Amino acid sequence: MADTKMKALERLKEDLEKVYLGPLWEKLGKMVTPEPDHEVVPYLWKWETIRKHLLEAGELLRLGRESERRVVYLQNPSLLKHGLIGYSTNTLYVGVQLLLPGEVAPAHRHSQSAIRFIIEGEGAYTAVDGERTYMERGDLILTPAWTWHDHGHEGTEPVIWMDGLDVGLVRNFAGSFFEPYSEDVFPVAGPHNGSTFKYSTGALRPVTDRKRKGYPSPLIAYKWKTTKQVLENLSKLDPDPYDGYAVDYINPLTGRSADLRIGTTMQKLTPGMHTKAHRHVHSAVYHVLDGEGYTIINGVKFEWSKGDFFILPPWSWHEHVNTGEGDAHLFSINDLPIMELLDLEREEAYNKNGGHQSIIDVFQPTL
Helix, strand or coil: CHHHHHHHHHHHHHHHHHCCCCCHHHHHHHHCCCCCCCCCCCCEECHHHHHHHHHHHHHHCCCCCCCCCCEEECCCHHHHCCCCCCCCCCCCEEEEEEECCCCEEEEEEECCCEEEEEEECCCEEEEECCEEEECCCCCEEEECCCCCEEEEECCCCCEEEEEEECHHHHHHCCCCCEEECCCCCCCCCCCCCHHHHHCCCCCCCCHHHCCCCCCCCCCCEECHHHHHHHHHHHCCCCCECCCEEEEECECCCCCCECCCCCEEEEEEECCCCECCCEEECCCEEEEEEECEEEEEECCEEEEEECCCEEEECCCCCEEEEECCCCCEEEEEEECHHHHHHCCCCCEEECCCHHHCCCCCEECCCCC
């Protein structure tokens, strides 16, 4: 009797699949999993490898007709197997962009939110709806969704920055739109660096902006010198056990994430600091602004130094160690704002071995 029933159920399953139906009694565990289930793997890229290939692209590729942007993106190898091109995590895209002296990256706009984090060089600007902000190393520049933006370079040396976009999120929601501007440069509006002058501290609001709504953030550029000073002040207090001395970039009007959909964080690890391990639902991509050390992700040691990038998948145990003689600064983008908005965020501390993982392997980057 049991065998007859099993054969009948198997036949029913085959009949359902023929008409694109399915037996939930067999697939429920794959749809509603006990814990977050994903294909994202942790990975690390060395800065010298990225920079070498990016500069080669600078010799071969001109902006304009050949390409709107000259960018090398970080591809999560596991997600590539599923045809997810350009994905670092399921929601986040990260690229590294090069602009050469005299070049203009043409104006366009898109549904995706974007951030720029400046890695090296000076003399270039990002213009958002006509306001030009001149970029310096360590600055965070916002490009809110559906704002016109272009980049120009008035200096003498190459400028390189990190691009972070919510490409995967927008694609999964089928909400992507893109529009090029009719000219290479959007008309200049207002004084250069105007929003920085108005909101330089991030904590004070001009009375002229009392009626301004919360989104997008009225502050386009978050200057490194300001962020660094805040971290120096924070360092006089006790560090967070999991993140060291860390700050989130916020919208000065709302106190929430600087960008509505992409979270941005800068953390400082003092020499010898070893944070405790924890995990959370939101994913992140890190860039090492300064310093050297390693991060343990699910028992695997990822050794990093200045300029490197690495991926932290969702719900992955992780802890950071500064092995250098100076401070280490880690900038990261994440999808925390969306996870909180959808009430999906959860965090858990690692309670074994004094809060520290055992190292079972060491990641070897592809050079």
